Amino acid sequence: MNIDLPTQYNPQSVEKPIYEKWLASKAFHAVPDARTNRFSCVIPPPNVTGALHLGHAINGTIQDILTRYHRMKGDNTLWMPGIDHAGIATQAVVEKTIFEKEKKSRHDLGREELVRRIWEWKEQFGARILNQLASIGSSCDWDRTRFTLDDICARAVREAFFKMFKDGLIFRGKRLVNWDAQLQTAVADDEIYHETVKGQMTSIKYPVDGSPDEYLIVATTRPETMLGDTAVAVHPDDPRYTHLHGKFVILPLVGRRIPVICDGLLVDPKFGTGVVKVTPAHDPNDYATGVRHNLEQINLLTPDGKVNENGQGEFLGQKYSYVGLKFATAARKQVLGDLETLGLIAETKVHEHEVGHSDRSKTPIEPYLSDQWFVRMGDLVDAAEPPKGGTPNVGSSAFRRSSEEGITLANGKRAPGLAQAAMDAVTDGRVKITPERYAKSYLDWLGQKRDWCISRQLWWGHRIPVWSREVLSSKESGADSAPVKWEQEFHWKNKIAVQRMGGVEYVCLADSARFDPPNEYAETVRKLVHDGYTQDPDVLDTWFSSALWPISTMGWPANGTSEKADDQLLPYFYPTSLLSTAREILTLWVARMVMFGLYCHGDVPFKDVYIHAVIQDGEGRPMKKSLGNGVDPVDIVASHGADALRFTLASMATETQDIRMPVVKDQKTGVNTSPKFDLGRNFANKIWNASRYVLSNVDEKQEAGIKNQEVTALEDRWILSRLNSTIQAVHDSINHYRFADLAEALRSFFWTDLCDWYLEIAKARIKAGDSVVQSILLHCLETTLKLLHPVMPFITEEIWSKLPNRESMLITAAFPVVDAGRIDTAAESQIALIQSVTSAIREIQNRYPAAKGKDVVLQPRDANVQGTIEKSRSIIEPLAGVRIAENSLGATKPENAATAVLPEVQVYIGGVIDKAVEMPKLQKRRDELTKLATSQRNKLGNEAAIAKVPAAVVQGWRDQLTKYEEELAAIEKNLQELGA
């Protein structure tokens, strides 16, 4: 064929047009049809503010490999794409931008305006990361792209919230949140970073009530929190304090009389003085202690981080007040000063400790007691039983349920609770996690059954669909002391649910789609507002909508009830086949999807979970912006091409939890890169050139199919055998998520077997225009392009389009299946012999440049070997560039011959020897063999031991020993001839 291709593959000119061809062909778009073989997965939706990083790239590569593989196999294949609104992260980014440009805070703009601006921002930048995913070749069904805040997802969120509210799985509770006093918002745990701060540990003397001059000494790094102490705790078994059990101390500065309590969980008697101050409202451990002992919780903070009216009192006849002072700074100073004056400071030590800081405002966070919404994770049983895992949430531990235990899943089955339902799905194998060890993290985390705080004090997100009104003052209802009680529930036409908790009535509205006529929803809201109800200002934790992602993107709660194709997605593609993600969100996300899938829709969201490794830099550090050690996949696409990026990432995707990627700065561009990507680029280039060679040497009308009778030549039988082994390996490695094995199988077949050996062997026939070789070449090329396509889609599609008689696209071509009849072990062992003889000759030629072109004498071990070699002269001779002068059992060694001793044959090239080179080499080999043979003999000589070893293994050892001995004898002979 007359073909005009550049000698180097240029991904930049190929990738874009190819991608557009795929889009135009609608190959990515999945529509439910009659097929029962299906493959589906949902993308872990990237953050809308995000940019592609290597984590996305490796995960995208993995998902795309599977998606393309299944599509080619003929499965109805859906890869559902989308973006996450990412609550706080997005709001913070936009707020920051607005502040930088306009010097306005969100309070200046107001809620509506800020949300409008974030949407505007989303419209402008939201598609960036999806475009970047497309640039690495991701074959997502872009027509179905979802956003966690779009109407379809919002409907699912409100539906799920309503259902849980109605079932008593959502409740109001107090909880310590991480309070960012600067932004005046609660901050999620994972948005906190810790910084080591040099602080001091102060020991304070608390006078014992009714025992003059006796003090309990407590140590603290947060002296200002003492204003909120409601107890001091000692260990119940600590003999030093037994006499104080049941006694009280007087809280300095405040004058409050607080009890000495015994608590074995909080107090470590060996630490410090063995006495701990207890501040339930400002410390998580103390909070849990407070719940255990029914202690008063005194909040000292105003939302902007100052001391509130609780921060005052009277001690020893003197009034003290800290109201209005900044809590952790001014108030602390003042408290310490006053204690000093009173002589109540026993000791001050420098103490380094970790202080949580808000990632957004970079200011220290404060534990802050506030009302929040929770999803109940634990088993629903009578509250007389203590909650599992000692969860400290008020609402949880006091939750009562009078009628029945457990919850009902959407399939009608019962489960003890949400967490347990999700645990069972993994323990009984409905969800399989790969690598298996991660199942343990999943189960451990869920096993704690900690209630999930789902409210966030933000404006960007799904607003909580609850309106509330106080029906009794908290005093009247006794809410402060009595456990929160679930009083009442009713629904009205299944769209309104009401709960009363702590004297407040909460009205939850279902999604507006449930209301009829359409304006009934707005009408209901208007009525609620008129009656004095206000909508909860908070929004839901981002993970709430993420937890619904597999069902919401497929249209839940619509479930095949209408004829519309989109309503058929859920029954057709759910449960999805696979979820591929990073281990860090196994709990936050994966566990919650399983819960919600079971609870809302009655089935697990995916059958398989694959956890990919995390890419680190060459020193084993995580890639971080602050370290400047990150590699940007977009840069790699520009420098090496998307296929090179994908191939390299696949080849690094082993089952370990971390993979290291040495990072270097590119001298020309100043951009971070890694020599690892050269591997992919070089391979792409190899594919390009081999294809170029094949295409320029086949007839335009050449058919790729092979007819049985044509395949007679050894090398032809061999390459087809290798090809079919490779097909098998490709199926196996993809199905077991072994992507590094996949890449290696592809590389070694294409590069070593096909290019280095087959093409070289076949060159003479190729030049001669042999049509059998042409059809085999085409067959191999066509098949390997298919095998390679899932990993390297662009270059393979491009070459595919150059094949003769090619009209359809590779992306939808049928994936190769193994033809077991082509596996030919005889051909494989014969070619292996040819390869080792050829290499041996080349080795001699390398050792003795003078040997080049000189005749070779071969002395085979037996007639069998002799015959194989004899038949393969025409292969060996051109490959090694020699003439085989003799090949016989009785061959005599030429004068001054250089020697290569193989197990099957001795290779001689005469007239070139240099004793100084030859002797040490032979001696070294002799010593090696002597050692090996001796140990082998010893092994076989131990008769008592041999009796226990399987006969086949023993026979293997004997054969091995024979080989050693034969080779050793040959070496000895050669040494003798050299006069050693």
Place this chain on the structure above:
RNA sequence: GGGCGAUUAGCUCAGUUGGUUAGAGCGCAUGCAUGACACGCAUGAGGUCACAGGUUCGAAUCCUGUAUCGCCCACCA
């Protein structure tokens, strides 16, 4: 503190239930402009499998311990 993982060639990693002389790519060394490819071809040199014990006829592989590194979770008043 709890859990998980890693430690194999200079580097990055394979090594599937214990059983031929532990492999690959990169890098290195030597040679090569050979009608596909120098992003290439050929050849070679590199390993006490972290350390110490144990089980076994036999251990990179199983067990125990130690060291170093990393991750996740919980946190030291």
